[in-house]
Amino acid sequence: MITQLETFDLKTKAYYDIINITKQVQQTINNSGINSGIVNVHVAGSTGAISTVEYEPGLVKLDIKHLLEKIIPYNEDYAHHKTWHDYNGAGHLRSFLIKTSQTFPFKNQKLILGTWQQIIFIECDEKPRSRKIYCMIVGD
Amino acid sequence: MITQLETFDLKTKAYYDIINITKQVQQTINNSGINSGIVNVHVAGSTGAISTVEYEPGLVKLDIKHLLEKIIPYNEDYAHHKTWHDYNGAGHLRSFLIKTSQTFPFKNQKLILGTWQQIIFIECDEKPRSRKIYCMIVGD
Amino acid sequence: MITQLETFDLKTKAYYDIINITKQVQQTINNSGINSGIVNVHVAGSTGAISTVEYEPGLVKLDIKHLLEKIIPYNEDYAHHKTWHDYNGAGHLRSFLIKTSQTFPFKNQKLILGTWQQIIFIECDEKPRSRKIYCMIVGD
Numbered sequence A, B, C: 001m002i003t004q005l006e007t008f009d010l011k012t013k014a015y016y017d018i019i020n021i022t023k024q025v026q027q028t029i030n031n032s033g034i035n036s037g038i039v040n041v042h043v044a045g046s047t048g049a050i051s052t053v054e055y056e057p058g059l060v061k062l063d064i065k066h067l068l069e070k071i072i073p074y075n076e077d078y079a080h081h082k083t084w085h086d087y088n089g090a091g092h093l094r095s096f097l098i099k100t101s102q103t104f105p106f107k108n109q110k111l112i113l114g115t116w117q118q119i120i121f122i123e124c125d126e127k128p129r130s131r132k133i134y135c136m137i138v139g140d
Helices: A022-032 A057-071 A079-084 A089-098 B022-032 B057-071 B079-084 B089-098 C022-032 C057-071 C079-084 C089-098
Strands: A002-011 A017-020 A037-043 A048-053 A101-107 A118-123 A130-139 B002-011 B017-020 B037-043 B048-053 B101-107 B118-123 B130-139 C002-011 C017-020 C037-043 C048-053 C101-107 C118-123 C130-139
Touching: A002 A022, A022 A037, A022 A118, A022 A130, A037 A048, A037 B130, A037 C101, A048 A057, A048 A089, A048 A101, A048 B089, A057 A089, A057 B057, A057 B079, A057 B089, A057 C057, A079 A089, A079 C057, A089 C048, A089 C057, A101 B037, A101 B101, A101 B130, A101 C101, A118 A130, A130 C037, A130 C101, B002 B022, B022 B037, B022 B118, B022 B130, B037 B048, B037 C130, B048 B057, B048 B089, B048 B101, B048 C089, B057 B089, B057 C057, B057 C079, B057 C089, B079 B089, B101 C037, B101 C101, B101 C130, B118 B130, C002 C022, C022 C037, C022 C118, C022 C130, C037 C048, C048 C057, C048 C089, C048 C101, C057 C089, C079 C089, C118 C130
Parallel strands: none
Antiparallel strands: A002 A130, A017 A118, A037 A101, A037 A130, A048 A118, B002 B130, B017 B118, B037 B101, B037 B130, B048 B118, C002 C130, C017 C118, C037 C101, C037 C130, C048 C118
16 A cells, blocks of 8 residues: 655636646656555645536636636625635635545546546636645555 | 455436436445445546435435526536537536545445435436446555 | 544534534544545535635635525425425535535645635534544555
């Protein structure tokens, strides 16, 4: 049994930014030398999120943006804004709902994903951020 | 430490179909011979999803359907439709939001679930699909 | 390779209650003696959920409450109510959407979380509940 923690960094844009991190996650598996198991992809923070999507511009630039604006609009007077006098209440709620991690299987050092399925990081904060993504690989 | 990858297949109905896969997931644990650990249940695709629910007709046939139609209606003019000239934009968004995997603990070869809690696959695509579900079991 | 199952108990309030369980999850890692790996935090039930948030009153007492009431209102006539003649349809839907588990990495026996990120249990049921939280730790 082996565990290996790998990380990589991202530079994100403010408010809404979706970055395809599939290659970076695959690279952490290569780096680990672990053959088969799972990788837990996690952002240590409360205004980012991890999920998967077909990474094409219609979904990434427009449809997901509209969905998130519909259920968790950015320009609303959240109670969170009174706590810190910042304006990223929507960012916290989006991160809470989508969640900050997802776990994926791999075999023969290759992520098991659908042909059109990519792993994404979603920036939800009101400022551009430097993000560290943690990939904890557990397998043999 | 042992990892074991098991799979099973599903035939799904178009647009909205929820299948109770608890027995199949439990069977993969039995097949693995692993006593204690976690199972990562994952659909390799971008229009399916995994979660849990009390599998009774009110929730499965009506309430979840209405919830998903309310927040991500099928008949809307998604930007994704222009990319491929298909009409499953809602399916992609539902899969993005609910997510394509969930990880569960087991002990003494038995899944740890609530009495009324079942593991489900949610078909979100506009066509009936043949789905392969991947269960990566990690434990000892 | 080691797996270790730890549990802890919670007393929750009805309808909507968010409890910061970060310390208890960290304690299960300490108890396990495992140095590095992942912890799968899971509620065995269909009306609870696990996620993360910055645990401050604005988000916890108001913003998340309003978000959940907006997308999955409690006082609605859910089909689930006809099945059992209870009134926790919203609780089941919230648990289905937010999900009953999340998996986190740890290293040197310490959870990897953001400075403002706490692990939370969300009670969604219409009655106060005694909840058991399962933490399956897998690592070395």
